[in-house]
Amino acid sequence: MSGQNKILVIAEHDNTAVKAATLNTVAAAAQLGGEAHLLIAGWNADGVAKQAARIDGVTKVWWADAPHLAEGLAEPLASTLLPIARDYTHILAPATAYGKNVAPRIAALLDVAQISDVIAVDADDTFRRPIYAGNAIATVQSHDAIKVITVRTTAFDGAAPCGGIAVVETLAAAVDGGGVQFVGREVSTLERPELAGAKIVVSGGRGLGSGENYMATLSPLADKLGAALGASRAAVDAGFVPNDYQVGQTGKIVAPQLYFAIGISGAIQHLAGMKDSKVIVAVNKDPEAPIFGVADYGLVADLFAVVPELAGAL
Template sequence: MAILVTAEHDNQTLKQSTLNTVAASTQLNDEIHVLVAGFNCQAVADQAAKITGVSKVLYADSSVYEHQLAENIAALITDLGNDYDYILAPATSNYKNILPRVAAKLDVTQLSDITAIVANDTFERPIYAGNAIATVKSLDPVKVITVRSSAFEEAAFSDTQNTEIIAVNALPETNLVAFVSEQVEQSDRPELSNANIIISGGRGLGSSENFALIEQLADQLGAAVGASRAAVDSGFVPNDKQVGQTGKIVAPQLYIAVGISGAIQHLAGMKDSKTIVAINKDEEAPIFSVADYGLVADLFEVIPELREKLP
């Protein structure tokens, strides 16, 4: 028996979260296989074959998997799942949709968003918005697990590794859902989940027009743009920018929170950042409790001044 890691990708590029998941899998001391399911995604399979620690790549190439519809991908993982002791995937929006279906079909309990591996059957995961850590022991024959990417280092690529790539037959389409359309935002900024620097704005910015201050500063620093739930709910930015318990969990090298009070929902998504800078005119704002550097000031004065002093 072995470990099956399901790859997160866009049919062209392997996502960083897959590397974090493979790194977590190496702690289970078993053979690691990576499943790449998509359409015309040979390049992704080739990348997966170069990940250090991976002994086999399973490659399912079919138009059925082109749009990563949860019903179709879950059916494939379930079909393969009984041959494995562990099924791991990144705790991304995509796999939060897919893996619970797999767990249900295999009649096991899912272990969600783990942050540490204590033993082969024991794991840690945050609860109560990260204010407590639960240690969970699983007795299930197949352990279905999502991994919080920010809690583990990335697995490395090897130029000399030549892992075997094995074709896997696609299953028939479930016909339970149909792909209609998608809108992909094109941006020169780094992807939020993978960025080394993130600048997030909150309700303190007041409007979507004022949110341009955050975007301009981000462009100067080569940073990704994030937002609090309050800013998203107010319509300042789309919800794919949301950082927090119900948004994206991030842990960049530098996180700058501008006009964000620091509700527990937001802190749960960014408090593992290496360095946190908070700018808020309310000196009692909870964000200062987790900040390494705090500046009590009006953001509309500070941000333009900061931009002037940056190269």
């Protein structure tokens, strides 16, 4: 990797604290070599900028603070970033809903191709990313002067949140809001861990039969384990749970220490979102279910008998 690389990481945060996905993206930036900077764009986010300055591996923090940056909208953020963008060889964002919103606009404004969902860095111009729902890995080489990249956060261990001594420098927020206006946001509040970053995930599928069965069967187990709740696309489409529970190619990509797949057949779409989990436990009454092909432990049984028994034994 070239020591001449200059990397800018677009931080995901909530104006109070840096999100864990940012630490994973900083870790990916470290593999490129060179100098890594971080952009904090928000409102009343001075505390976040100070926190970001302590992240190991970050040498400078750009801090842009303005009311129209409060909600993380892609348009004003990209306009704010543009004056400094060409100073960098690489611009990285996490492959979360936030990063997937911001990175394409930045790439378009810079007239470069975006490299999405990177899981490995082979060289400063060569990266690996999954395709075909994770059934194949593509090696992509880019000759663009600026590489705009989204990072699959589960593929990189997070950088240490402390140990750094970066300088914080103010970046003027763009006046132009990009023609967009924030109207409102509906946020689901959960007492359990956030799905994308949870160490243990208990997921349910269509085999649970209904939303009532989903909650009655899985909640006691998740409560005992301190786990996040997830679901297959089939369960979400059937209305058992909201779509923010969905694990899979079109949902959240997770890689917890322990993943329970209960009543989930194991469609390719779902496997793409969880097969990197460290330990996978599957419960399904169909011995031919594809989920058993990736499971470390599989139990062919009636989930309505087995799961309450497991929860009771914990």
